[in-house]
Amino acid sequence: MKRGKKYVEAAKLVDRATLYDVNEAVSIVKKASSAKFDETxxxxxxxxxxxxxxxxxxxxxxxxxxxxxxxxxxxxxAKNDKADIAKEAGADYVGAEELIPKIQNEGWLDFDVVVATPDMMGVVGRLGRVLGPKGLMPNPKAGTVTMDVAKAIKEIKAGKIEYRLDKSNIIHVPVGKVSFTEEQLADNFQALMGAVIKARPSTLKGTFLKSVTMASTMGPGVKLNTVKFGQ
Structure with a gap:
């Protein structure tokens, strides 16, 4: 795969044989970012x-x-008073059955997270084939199926992210933007790793963290030393 000049230059900042600690990795990821937009x-x-x-x-x-x-x-x-609470809490869109054809037939997907009250899951379930593959289905484990819609909205707007295994057993999640300070990125990354390590399945035998890599959207990957996470 042919890489652009900027990527090749950025890749020189990374020693592929080295496993970096969090602060070093964050510093390199920021330095290696060369896109004209604020990379994730x-x-x-x-x-x-x-x-x-x-x-x-x-x-x-x-x-x-x-x-x-x-x-x-x-x-x-949500419906009735829960719908009113959701609007007051800052939800971008609130609705019920009437949204089904809009999403199913018109392909409307102008949202990043879906929250539902438990009584609405029968309705939302009809959208499984559309929302499921995009990782948008509400889920109690992620706190997106809840009666406390105000709390869910507040946390999501404040920076709540969902993590889950993909088909290759890898978790891919954003931890901020290149414009963040090194301290902010490191804090976010440590918060994520703390949650993932706590989620280690008790039935798992052997190594839990095979590798951890940090990268900006267009930049090279920087491998971290997993031993530091005390798994």
């Missing part, structure tokens, strides 16, 4: 889990102390 900084956590087994699935959420740097659009499925 992401963590890629390769685990030793086997997601085909239900007891080794990892899914949860964590509030990043400094947020994600992104304006998150929240859609809430």
């Amino acid at each position: 900084v992401e963590a890629h956590i390769r685990t030793g889990c086997d997601g085909r087994h239900a007891d080794q699935q990892i899914r949860g959420a964590v509030v990043l102390p400094h947020g994600t740097g992104k304006n998150v659009r929240v859609l809430v499925f």
